[in-house]
Amino acid sequence: MSVETPEQKLLRVRERIRDFPDFPVPGVCFRDISPLLKDPAAFCAAIDLLEDHLKKTYAQIDVIAGLDSRGFLFGPVLAQRLGIGFVLIRKRGKLPGATESVSYSSEYGKADLEMQADAVEPRQKVVIIDDLLATGGTLYGACTLMKKLNAEILECLVLIELKMLEGAKKLGPFHLYSLLQY
Template sequence: MTSPAFENDLKAAIRAIPDYPKPGIIFRDITTLLGSARAFRRAVDELVQPWAGSKIDKIAGIEARGFIIGGAIAHQLSAGFIPIRKKGKLPHKSVRIAYSLEYGIDEMEMHEDAVTPGERVILVDDLIATGGTAEGAVKLLRQMGAEVVSAVFMVDLPELGGADKLRALGVNVRTLVSFEGH
């Protein structure tokens, strides 16, 4: 668990944008955290720490901020990286899964050869809210035979239940900071 001082430092590095993308929503913008070398390094180190010295084969990052964080984590753990993208963005043969959004359904995909059965994978994104995207990614990785060791996020919005949804699937969830509301 992160210390209260560390959590406060990270919270201070994340910009809050009220009424984006619609009235009543407070958007948690991690680009300010990414722009601070110290905050970014501390966040990545904290996300990596539980698996230092463990065998992790791949980091799967969800488009787009999960690519930034996931790339840094993959580097720290000497693991490969799997981009999980919206449908139609990958150039090679891919596997796809539909997932629920707040207002409908979308699809995500990864290359069919991105993971081999039994590989240990950590799923990464910047934020967990309702959990539909992360749940879809976990199911996609498992469909291809990956062992999803954990799902990690910088930010949790616990009132929206996404982290609990992943835990119900048997996935260990690690988050660094949480914010009340949406």
Template sequence: MDLKKVVREIDDFPIPGISFKDITTLLQDGKAFKYSIDAIIEDLKDKNVDVIVGPEARGFLMGTPVAYGLGIGFVPVRKPGKLPSEVESYDYGLEYGKDTLEIHKDAIKPGQRVAIVDDLLATGGTMGAAAKLIEKLGGEVVSMQFLIELEELNGRDKLPQYHINSLIKY
């Protein structure tokens, strides 16, 4: 299936010069959404994954059906102040500033094999931060799965130690 045909591109959003990849059109297309989730599950099925981690917010949309399909749990990674229990935090740099991600301290057990699932791989900053949080808790990141990869931003190059699978490349 050519998934690019069901992803809407919006030029000059959110700022001039950016071509935004809108996945809501793919999510609305039951066949394309199922195909995408099934393709990620297929890539993960022999990796002995214990838990799926999804960064806020579109990682929730992609990661939870993958976890369900594999019959394993899902762990959210969120922006500060969104998780109700004790958290582990990780600050990371952005092109113009910094950001922080948080995960519950008890969400990943030492030795668990983790796959991170998100909608988009761009510069790799969010994925690198999520991986650091998982590793800080003793988990092993065995795969990173994406619906879309923006190849010109070279995010993959910043994550060479991880297995990366992306279904659509721009």
């Protein structure tokens, strides 16, 4: 069995992203990751590529924080591979105990994110992961929440970036890495 190159892995991942034109509204092309999740080899290739990027880029990562809900699909697997912890960033009202929250604006209106107050320690080095970056509101909200907890944000990591929506600009000083760009 031959070993795939990073380029072959990236192609395998890209081939498993399905387009749905005019969903959820006319003029929007929805990038569906369901075929990727259904294909173990493609999912593994995506995790391999994200893991390789993080290992090459950062000497130390303390925790990966995943955004509700698709960040929960990639984040725990990636954290396990790196031998580090995973924490949840959820929609308001979904976590028990003391929490910190932040309000933010997204393409769908105003929303709230929250984390358990003890999820990260001050100055812990954190990577925030989600499946897709569109306008950047949710990821920026997650960064704001991490800053409230005095974490050091290394980067925002996404599988897919929709470049024409310029979400990376909204992130401002927070670094972004995207595996695929459309």
